[in-house]
Amino acid sequence: MGASSSTQQHPPSEQREVESLAASTGALSLLRNAFSKLAHPQTNTLPLQSLQQCFSLNYDNLICETPKVADSFRVLLDNLGPSIADLFFVPENGGLSWIEFLRGFVKCCGRMPASMLLNTLLRVFATTFARAGLTLKLEFESGDADCKISGFLRPIDVLMIFWMCWTMWWDARTRKFSKGKEEIFLPDVNHLVLSAVESCAEVGSDVNFWDCNISDLEIQLPVGKFLTWTLTTVPSLTDCFTQFVYARLQSCVTSENPSEISTSSFGDISSTKAQDTHLLSPGRAWTISLTFRSSISEEFLKLCCPVDGEEAEENLLYRSSLHGRGLNRFWSNIEGYHGPLLILVSANSGDASDHETSARKWIIGALTQQGLENKDVFYGSSGNLYAISPTFHVFLPSGKEKNFVYSHLHPSGRVYEPHPKPAGIAFGGTMGNERIFIDEDFARVTVRHHAVDRTYQHGSLIPHQGFLPVESLILEIEVWGIGGRSAKQMQMSYKKREELFTEQRRKVDLKKFASWEDSPEKMMMDMMSDPNAVRREDR
Template sequence: MGASSSTGNPSPEAHEQREQETLASAALSLPLLRVAFSRSATAANALPDALAPPPASFRLPGSPPPPPPPHFHDILAGLGPAIASQFFGHGAAAAPEGDAGWVPFLRGFNRCCARVPASHSLVLLLRVYAGAGAPCGVQLQPDEDGKVAGELTPEEIAVFLWMCWVMAWSASASRVAGDGGEKLGPVAVLLPDVTHLVLSALVSAGAVADDAGVWGWDISSGGKGVKVQEFTSWVQSTPVRLGNCLSRYVRDRFRSLAADSVEQESSVSTVNTTFDTSDVYLLTRGRAWAIALSIRNKLSEKLLSASVIGMDTEDLLYRSSVHGKGLSRFLSRVEGYKGPMLILLSAFSKSGGENVDSDRRWVIGVLTEEGFESKDTFYGSSGFLCAAHPIFRMLPPSGKEKNFMYCHLHPQIRAYEANPNPVGLAFGGTIGNERIFLDEDFSRVLVRHHAVDKTYQHGSLIPNQGYLPVEASVLDVEVWGLSGEATKRQQNVYKKREDIFSEQRRKVDLKTFASWEDSPEKMMMDMMSDPNTVRREDR
């Protein structure tokens, strides 16, 4: 009785603090937030500096790589102050350590990192983009969390996407202190190519026609803009995880702020050597980032890491230009890998014997949930189709049928078949009417209209696809394993076991032919010399 009466009802301040702490602990641990708050409260500019991305020298893909737009570095410089002012308020960074400043700090953290609808998180990200000094047509409403309006040009969309990618890159890089306490110079960072994403947004809004308008299109060429509402609709349908960039970035910066300097130095030393590498595979960092933003499973983290530091070459299971074309070569490299894989295919459509135009090559991809094996039927549990170049489009499963993948190679011992199944690699559709069909030699690919397929969602995979099947010549095929080292080790064990079985089948046991009595030659001689056999009469 005495214990219950002594506690009483908590004060409104204590009740609010408990609610804010409960909400914040779902995004980041409270002890880590306490350390980040204490370190950010040491000076007036401590929090804006902590929320700023690490220094870097950014360049665009190309030879030589051109610099980004002049205002891009100004946006990155204003990113930390914009987040601090919009969510943590003016003067909150200089608040003393304690409950007086702790609760406002938690309020600001929860405004940008708590679970909110995807549309609202994208609005917050656009407000930060405009608040960082971006010269764009985004118009902010007077209220703090109000909606945004206006229009975005193609170049502004590209700069916005690059800003979001830098937020993801900042999770792998941080300020490094030298022996004398001085900060090292900025690292060289190559920004990913986001042309396919910008085109996807413009086509979704109707600013660019999804046909001949996508060939040779360049961001710097300008063109019709996209309204913010249309851009928001595109984000909610294609790069659905783009709105999470802000909350992820703030959490990563607070982790970096609370980490020891030794841990910061070790984390950066492992990534500086890879930031300035160029894309040499079909799986470029821009394509890996686009796929990572468009899926909602555990593979997103693997591809997000690939978009920042590149894929590990150990994960490259097959590349036709290196390992040879053909389904048999393909299976020899991927068979036994029991995990998700990403297949990318580069091709160009045939056009009346004309020369190949390098600007008309396209890239499509397939994300599978399991490995390949030779069967004469469709199989698989899930998968995605995607158009990767020149425009990006992700096609998840529809849930109506399960014809996800088909891989059929003639067995070594062939038998007569009245209606043999096609030999090749296919995805979606039905046997004889596949959505994508790659022949046995990996020299020809056939892409059919989505009307023949009920496994994957509707949408064109290549420009000018039309209703008729499109036949194209294959340039290159890549297969990347996405399950890590454990699955790769299991595949190596499988390959060694198969090599042993193959070697045993090739060996001939000579002991069975060592005795003349048991040899087939003696059996044939006895059959010829049997006196009981019928012989022709000598005349």
């Protein structure tokens, strides 16, 4: 193997050190197999051209809403693979030795702080941009992963970064499920780009978030602010790059024909495109997944790209336009689901007759870590609030209070309540001053300033929200189950039991009545004919 040859050029201590760093990532066995597969059998070195081919992405069709941007992005993708190989895998004499191959892998996928991983991702983007002949105003002080980066990013550059990360993630996830279609669907991530613009733009930048074209924005975003925003808002963005490198090397090992690794084949994307009609579009689900570094992230990724027979529709528990409006309809669909839930609300800031504000539609969301309960008090152990559209922000628990969720449904029977609690769904704040409150009829939603809420972090859920409560007309409500198949199966079992109990309560056991004389019908007829007659129960 390449290890024996490299020992003649490098000290054994250096080889052990590099192998130890590679082993800490859990990929040492994969790297041995990939090197053996790609290395030249006579020289026992790996040609750089083989690695360039290994990481190359070729597409016949890019599907997105902005063709002009897609043309530039196609050029960028054509240069991504060679840029990764040239940037990290530097041969000393012609081909890569075993140690040089490991050293390059550690540089791009080794265990390092999140800030260094983000610097590495930006370096890949800048190198690919320059190789494609595009202009980027970024400067790196040195070749180290923790070097200082200066300069600016334009909104269109930020869009390219997100699309590049989406492509790498999609490739890593769908490669083994591919069906020979060389096309990729680029989701709408404008909400993510506008979030970076809102957080990183210099003071005085006035952007109409409801009506703007990303490619036309000439705002400069300082790269330092962009790095800080990325680490706090979408900390898992760098995983897209490391997963791509892993998946591509794995493809080198499993592919019988090395030439096959140069073509990226994706599965059927029709189901992914159809999901754009939901409030939780693929781009929004992917964005929410980037806010986590836990197993729940995988459940959101399944909604972005259903593979291996999975259907995203199975996770849609409730949709107001499909199942009907109101808390009762809502409850009949989500009751019995004991797992994380994502509740999305689409609303309109203006009145239906106001033509100027009717286009100001926005989407907010709340993630609960457990199913909902019918209680007249706040409850819950954890959760997040989200501003989804037109800009994206995540508000984590503050740790000061635990008023995570309130969901109260009035009892079906007529029960006297001297001080009835409001029926509806709420998140954060206190009773009567909820940060988000959805009324019982699902007609209106009220969003209050974060000053009333000590449960979730501060921030505006709606652009230019202000201090006064915002009461808006609800356009759509969706609830997605994020607990996996086990939570869905438990809910199905719960519903079957409830249907069985309901059916049993409807049936009347006639065997309990021995004869006509003991039947309730006979008793009622006798009472109507002679109400003064003495009966057995009166004796």
